[in-house]
């Protein structure tokens with residue numbers, strides 16, 4: 496009996512601790528190319544400033560993707576390059592066909608874009624709204640948790656300053672933790688006083704109560 500009760504309580508404790516906490520700024524890193532994706536939520540809670548940096552050859556691109564899952568298709572992509580002469584940062588979308596690579600979004604929903612090329616180190620910067628006005632399905636809103644995909648090392652071809660072709664990545668992957676930004680609820684999403692809290696404080700309270708129940712039951716048996 497006590498084993499069963501312990502198992503049930505352990506499941507509760509594990510799920511309480513596993514709840515995602517949100518962040519206003521942070522970074523994810525991958526060993527390959529010393530890839531770093533960092534973010535900082537603006538104080539208005541509506542826009543996020545992003546920075547992506549990696550060691551990669553002059554004529555190659557770097558990208559970050561936001562997705563509901565951990566595979567390349569159906570991913571919102573921001574991709575850019577700087578070969579010392581030409582540069583670009585685009586809002587793109589990975590469709591169903593991996594080999595096609597990311598296609599340009601007709602509606603660009605990034606702002607304040609810039610790039611830096613410092614020897615082997617390529618950095619792209621951009622700002623994007625958490626909730627995109629692009630409702631065509633080619634952007635993922637960041638007011639809920641999203642997987643973050645990383646990729647770099649594909650060749651970039653420029654013609655007259657415009658990108659005309661992107662080659663496949665030399666390295667790619669998915670960060671283990673999801674990106675969970677502390678989004679400001681829109682007026683229609685304002686939680687009512689009766690709504691269950693999901694903050695980390697609530698998680699700690701859950702754990703404390705369940706631990707107390709566990710100790711109480713253990714004392715009885």
Ligand code: HEM
Nearest residue numbers: 558559560566567593594596644645646661662663667668
């Ligand atoms: C021209 C651009 C691209 C091409 C041609 C391409 C092509 C491919 C192909 C053929 C695969 C399967 C083989 C493999 O595992 O390597 C793949 C996998 C993958 N790609 Fe890409 N890709 C491109 C851009 C991107 C971008 C921009 C991202 C994310 C920011 C990305 C993320 C991934 C990931 C995470 C996988 C492994 C998971 C999966 O198979 O879905 N790719 N890609």
